Amino acid sequence: MPYRISDGDMELMKIRSSAAVARAAAEVKPRRRVRWAISMAMAVSMVLAVVAIWYLERPMHYELFIEQLADVPADVLYDMSVDVVEYEEDITLL
Amino acid sequence: MDRDISQIIEALRSSECGTGAFDAIIERYSERLYWHIRRILVQHEASEDALQETFVKAFLAAKSFRGDSEGSLVAWLYKIATTEAIRSLRRRKRYIFTSIDSLSHQLVADFEGEIAPDADQITVRLQRAVLALPMKQKLVFNMRYFDEMSFNDISQITGQSVATLKTNYHYAVKRVKQSVEELEYE
Numbered sequence: 001m002p003y004r005i006s007d008g009d010m011e012l013m014k015i016r017s018s019a020a021v022a023r024a025a026a027e028v029k030p031r032r033r034v035r036w037a038i039s040m041a042m043a044v045s046m047v048l049a050v051v052a053i054w055y056l057e058r059p060m061h062y063e064l065f066i067e068q069l070a071d072v073p074a075d076v077l078y079d080m081s082v083d084v085v086e087y088e089e090d091i092t093l094l
Numbered sequence: 095m096d097r098d099i100s101q102i103i104e105a106l107r108s109s110e111c112g113t114g115a116f117d118a119i120i121e122r123y124s125e126r127l128y129w130h131i132r133r134i135l136v137q138h139e140a141s142e143d144a145l146q147e148t149f150v151k152a153f154l155a156a157k158s159f160r161g162d163s164e165g166s167l168v169a170w171l172y173k174i175a176t177t178e179a180i181r182s183l184r185r186r187k188r189y190i191f192t193s194i195d196s197l198s199h200q201l202v203a204d205f206e207g208e209i210a211p212d213a214d215q216i217t218v219r220l221q222r223a224v225l226a227l228p229m230k231q232k233l234v235f236n237m238r239y240f241d242e243m244s245f246n247d248i249s250q251i252t253g254q255s256v257a258t259l260k261t262n263y264h265y266a267v268k269r270v271k272q273s274v275e276e277l278e279y280e
Binding site for chain 2 (some may be wrong): 001002003004005009010014016017018020022024025028050080
């Protein structure tokens with residue numbers, strides 16, 4: 001080739017290219033770690049959101065309702081049932 | 095240092111391509127890629143920068159390499175090197191909307207300052223003629239004439255069809271012959 005180039009230039013270029021690649025590799029690793037941490041945080045928060053929605057929107061469990069009623073005094077329960085009956089009668093009258 | 099090419103490709107295609115595999119690539123292909131870039135950019139400093147950028151880009155995109163032979167590896171590296179060289183030329187342009195072919199005169203002028211003192215006059219004349227070619231013709235001429243690549247390989251690198259490349263090469267040869275003859279009579 002008719003271009004001017006010194007004897008040591010080619011070896012120097014190889015060394016500089018290797019150094020540039022090593023620098024790029026060193027910069028890529030922390031960037032990959034940050035990207036991994038962000039994606040993991042997003043995945044965990046998505047799972048938590050799904051669990052929270054399921055928990056809040058879940059149908060009331062029948063046994064749990066009975067358990068709660070067990071703590072209610074009998075006279076209050078009676079009054080509640082009368083109220084319900086009266087309410088249903090009101091509807092049928094309509 | 096000179097690792098077997100299949101080992102290099104294996105390392106390149108693995109999910110964690112280390113700098114060790116890349117050092118072998120740099121050792122093996124630096125010279126070839128440098129001359130390919132220099133024939134486009136002419137100046138040594140710009141060519142060296144483009145060469146470094148080529149290897150960095152290749153390293154970062156190592157996972158995208160799908161080839162399994164030395165030919166495909168060379169074509170892949172040449173593609174990145176060509177893109178980098180053209181990008182460097184675009185940065186040198188004065189106006190955004192002008193073609194990089196408008197830099198031909200500048201490249202020929204740069205070449206005058208880059209000629210080796212012991213350079214053969216015929217190769218100097220040839221190089222002047224090649225630098226005056228439009229970029230598409232210059233690329234195909236360089237890769238075919240100097241690097242002795244097949245049209246199929248050049249097609250992989252430039253993304254042009256073989257028929258287009260053959261046409262460009264034909265016109266390039268014609269123009270180079272004409273230019274060399276003109277320069278001879280001057």
